[in-house]
Amino acid sequence: MSRIHNLHIENFRVISRLDYAPHQVNIICGRNNSGKSALLDAILINTQGYIIRKPSISRLFGIELDRDTTMYTIKNGEKEAVINSDINTVTIYRSLEDCKNKDPKRHEMIQRTLYKHILDILEGDDEYKEKYITIIFDTIDYLITISEERCEVLPYVSVDSTRFTTLMAELDRSSGTNKKDEQRSIVKARWLRKTLSSFRFRIKESNAEDDKPITPVNKLSHEEKLSLGKMTDEDIHHLEKYIKDQNLVKNLERLTQENVLYNKDSGIETIPISSHGDGFIALLSTLHHLIRSRNGILLIEEPENHLHPRYLGVLIETLFSYCEELNVQVFMTTHSFDLIKIALEYPENVKEKEMLLISKMTTDGTTVEKFDYTVDEGLRVMNELYLDLRGI
Structure with missing residues (x-):
């Protein structure tokens, strides 16, 4: 697996300069407009090597021309941005x-x-x-x-x-x-x-000996959390086992591409996945993207959205166990103090502690700064993180 051990960013969106040494499970917190999404997008661009154009209302002859992407990708007043990593x-x-x-x-x-x-x-x-x-x-x-x-x-x-x-x-x-x-x-x-x-x-001739292995990179956006998308038989098997192991729903008989089959006294009852609650779907969607990111990287926007507090604990347990099993590096942004608290209190040994890094982004309106906390450091500044997330 190609994992990011060091990331250097210059003049990308609101970020003038930033150095980052992420771990395997990375939680990025901070107030609005502090650079969390910019950091996530910088990782995506660095690993993919290109920018995904977003829908725009700017058009010529009915053709979308996303001027915002071009205007705001590079920090105002600068002519170039740099995003370098091990990858x-x-x-x-x-x-x-x-x-x-x-x-x-x-x-x-x-x-x-x-x-x-x-x-x-x-x-x-x-x-x-x-x-x-x-x-x-x-x-x-x-x-x-x-x-x-x-x-x-x-x-x-x-x-x-x-x-x-x-x-x-x-x-x-x-x-x-x-x-x-x-x-x-x-x-x-x-x-x-x-x-x-x-x-x-x-821009260079393809040579099988020189080419770097492609790192699978997936980004789970707010919209995608409520849509599982196309699943392979292996994906379905993993998700079914996951539901049963975590006892997310009772009497699960089988999971299919579109339905959940329940074993009831009256027989097998089939209910579409789309008819279940948003929290259940969002949790399954997160795991599905985690599976798809095997030996790669997964980026998640605010995973706490749609999730009941109980599911936050399930999510953190899932990330720690599956990230190691599937060899995935995870980066997620959050506004949830509960998510951070559960994550900091989850590790039970040195190995699990070394997997987690909490990063707090701050800005004075001009300069973006990042403060990193290991598990032990995060536990010591828990109150500070709480006040920052509450905007106090």
Whole structure:
């Protein structure tokens, strides 16, 4: 398993500079806007080597262009962000120009690859293609994410979107394109969608001997907690055993992809998983993602959501036992003092104590700081953690 032992972050979102030496089970707490989610996302980007574009209301010709992702990925006023770990080295540039100024050779390769990528998308005469590409590079810029093995370019509108629309319309008029030509409109829409989509490519030749093993990385968001998704037979077997071992529900006979079967006096009763309580589903979803992260990393946003206090204890016990069994490193953010207290009081031996690290994020509105606590240290500052989480 590739595990993160050291992480270094510079100029990523609200984080100016941060060094992190995580353990196997990591709980990140702190007030709102203190950098918890930024730390979680930095880990995700570092391990994946690219940025996941979020839905946005910014559109061109019906195509989503997430300007927020590009504007706020890099700390305000800075031109690049760095996220380095034992697993990967990642640099993010705000624009092609920023990449050119810092790494001209890499910029030349990216520009050449991007040009060819757009050219391959287009159809028609060469003159039209050249004019189209000129408009793209004059009005669209790219957030550049470079890792050890690949590069991603994420397009965003660098000028007023009306200028882009106007220039494209003028190009159509000059090329004699009839706006009523439905087929041409469909082709153009396809060009734009492909041109304005994120684009990833390898930056070094693939060599089986040199390639690092891929680390499975999963992120469990708020939305995904209430959806189990597609499960393999092995996943279902693990979840069924888990429910029985933890006695989460009584009289469980069998678990399937969509249902829970109960052994009742009147016979077998089948109830859809979706008809169970949110806490039960969220707990199963967490375990499902844990199983999927075998020999890898799992990121969890506020696991306490939807969970009854009893389930928090079950969750912590599950994380300690399954993380070791499945060889998974877990990072989770939380606002729950109960979760932290249960986690700090759970370890019974040195090995279990060494698995856990509590990190408190703080900010004065400008600078983000992180304070790490081992189990013994966390128990000593329990009251401080309680007051911080209560906003006192």
